[in-house]
Amino acid sequence: MTPPPQRPEKQINLMRGWPAHSLLPAEALRAAAQKALSDPSVYQPGLEYGPDQGYQPLREALARWLSAFYSGTGAADTSSSSDGNGDGGKYSHAPDADRIVITGGASQSLACLLQSFTDPALTRRVWMLAPCYFLACPIFADAGFAGRMRAVPEDAEGVDLGFLERELRAVDAEAEVEERAEKDGERRGFKDPGPYRKIYRHVIYCVPSFANPSGKTMSLARREGLVRLAREFDALVICDDVYDQLQWPVTSPDATTLAIADEFPARLTKALLPRLIDIDLSLGPSPHDPSPPSPAHAFGHVVSNGSFSKLSGPGVRTGWTESSAALARGASQTGSTRSGGAPSQLAATVLAELLSSGGLDAHVARTLRPAYRRRHALLLVAVREHLVGPLGARVSEAVRAPSSSSSSSSVSGEDLFVYGGYFLWISFPEDGGVPPARAIAERCLAEENLVVGAGPRFEVHGDEAAVRLERDLRLCFAWEDEAALVEGVERLARVIRRMMDEGAGAGAEEADPTPGDVGQMK
Numbered sequence: 001m002t003p004p005p006q007r008p009e010k011q012i013n014l015m016r017g018w019p020a021h022s023l024l025p026a027e028a029l030r031a032a033a034q035k036a037l038s039d040p041s042v043y044q045p046g047l048e049y050g051p052d053q054g055y056q057p058l059r060e061a062l063a064r065w066l067s068a069f070y071s072g073t074g075a076a077d078t079s080s081s082s083d084g085n086g087d088g089g090k091y092s093h094a095p096d097a098d099r100i101v102i103t104g105g106a107s108q109s110l111a112c113l114l115q116s117f118t119d120p121a122l123t124r125r126v127w128m129l130a131p132c133y134f135l136a137c138p139i140f141a142d143a144g145f146a147g148r149m150r151a152v153p154e155d156a157e158g159v160d161l162g163f164l165e166r167e168l169r170a171v172d173a174e175a176e177v178e179e180r181a182e183k184d185g186e187r188r189g190f191k192d193p194g195p196y197r198k199i200y201r202h203v204i205y206c207v208p209s210f211a212n213p214s215g216k217t218m219s220l221a222r223r224e225g226l227v228r229l230a231r232e233f234d235a236l237v238i239c240d241d242v243y244d245q246l247q248w249p250v251t252s253p254d255a256t257t258l259a260i261a262d263e264f265p266a267r268l269t270k271a272l273l274p275r276l277i278d279i280d281l282s283l284g285p286s287p288h289d290p291s292p293p294s295p296a297h298a299f300g301h302v303v304s305n306g307s308f309s310k311l312s313g314p315g316v317r318t319g320w321t322e323s324s325a326a327l328a329r330g331a332s333q334t335g336s337t338r339s340g341g342a343p344s345q346l347a348a349t350v351l352a353e354l355l356s357s358g359g360l361d362a363h364v365a366r367t368l369r370p371a372y373r374r375r376h377a378l379l380l381v382a383v384r385e386h387l388v389g390p391l392g393a394r395v396s397e398a399v400r401a402p403s404s405s406s407s408s409s410s411v412s413g414e415d416l417f418v419y420g421g422y423f424l425w426i427s428f429p430e431d432g433g434v435p436p437a438r439a440i441a442e443r444c445l446a447e448e449n450l451v452v453g454a455g456p457r458f459e460v461h462g463d464e465a466a467v468r469l470e471r472d473l474r475l476c477f478a479w480e481d482e483a484a485l486v487e488g489v490e491r492l493a494r495v496i497r498r499m500m501d502e503g504a505g506a507g508a509e510e511a512d513p514t515p516g517d518v519g520q521m522k
């Protein structure tokens with residue numbers, strides 16, 4: 001092995017999915033905390049145990065904020081199935097705090113949802129879009145689903161619905177034969193869901209917009225199809241909708257954002273597409289809701305798992321779910337929530353102030369979106385120069401804003417393309433002579449003091465072979481500063497060139513370097 005000239009002293013970490021220190025809204029949080037802690041009507045409930053569904057002013061502020069952000073999404077429609085709020089969005093919904101529950105962030109919330117709505121004896125499979133947010137896998141394993149997580153492939157539009165439908169059908173057919181063979185023909189679960197919860201037969205886990213790790217955004221047609229499948233097969237779709245607000249315009253799917261004017265289309269202060277929960281709510285009662293039909297049991301099939309982590313800093317450990325009111329009530333009945341009320345009660349008082357004062361919107365609009373837009377562009381320019389051109393890599397692309405709403409807001413009269421989130425996903429061609437991603441990641445750390453996310457880390461635990469990611473890398477543009485993003489790609493390209501010069505293209509899979517705590521990387 002040719003030794004590299006010299007290992008740089010400063011580490012560059014393109015794996016870490018954290019916001020940069022410079023992007024934390026400390027001043028706005030200080031002002032909100034000062035206000036909350038100066039007013040006994042706020043700090044007294046804030047410092048006590050709270051209600052199971054969470055701090056009411058935050059639930060109300062979130063209901064308004066989410067309804068405004070997602071209003072107008074989906075094709076305009078005046079059909080009676082929509083309870084739209086009059087702005088022409090087929091999937092718009094009026095604010096309703098009863099559908100909101102305050103959580104300790106998306107990860108804690110996922111664990112609680114599994115405690116309340118799944119049973120390892122009755123819930124047959126967890127279907128995860130692959131590549132997946134790898135830290136969700138241990139949460140599913142802790143809930144009893146080790147060995148029963150299944151990878152669902154994606155194409156450019158998102159989830160492969162045909163594959164998922166076939167597999168759901170096959171698993172159900174097999175489970176029904178097994179259950180019939182059991183002693184009294186009825187399988188019993190470990191849990192008693194009681195009157196406010198139900199056990200779903202399947203779970204589908206996804207990140208529909210600006211996904212971690214793939215950067216992909218699922219099309220409207222796939223969102224509608226996924227909700228249809230969930231309603232047919234009695235699945236709960238858990239959507240980590242944690243990046244939706246972090247979006248910006250680009251000129252075309254593969255162009256860089258640096259090429260366009262600074263102006264930010266007003267259209268992008270609203271969501272690009274409806275959430276799956278918005279689609280499910282519009283479809284009304286489900287045949288799988290317990291009978292007799294009643295609003296208290298209209299659980300539906302989707303929960304939107306939201307978080308303040310990417311908006312105001314992960315350390316606030318606060319998030320929310322939006323779902324049917326029945327599912328929200330059930331979620332708040334999770335045992336650990338009933339003992340003490342919803343998590344993050346004090347943080348909720350501060351975030352309620354930050355949201356109501358407009359401080360959060362200002363931070364997203366003035367700091368986060370411009371910063372991520374620029375970082376994304378710089379990283380993309382470097383990737384195109386060093387990895388796409390010379391090595392034939394493909395890189396995650398922007399999506400076209402739905403035409404019904406982009407016409408009035410296109411940049412310079414052109415179509416509006418949008419990217420968002422934290423990540424670029426890079427795929428090298430199978431036969432291009434580029435070494436496997438794990439080997440690249442190991443050499444990057446050893447020789448260039450560079451941390452990158454190798455594709456296999458994002459394979460679904462226990463079903464790795466179904467969607468192999470040996471030629472893929474995830475690069476995060478949220479953590480390192482602008483200069484380091486560019487230098488990181490230069491270091492990466494140096495390592496790949498060196499390995500290719502050594503003829504390591506067909507090299508054996510080596511261990512994925514795991515510097516420090518994997519939880520430190522997201």
Ligand SMILES: Cc1ncc(COP(=O)(O)O)c(C=O)c1O
Nearest residue numbers: 105106107133212240307309522
């Ligand atoms: C898809 C996804 N879900 C959940 C999380 C974690 O969210 P939280 O900090 O709210 O637990 C992350 C953070 O990287 C994420 O990317």
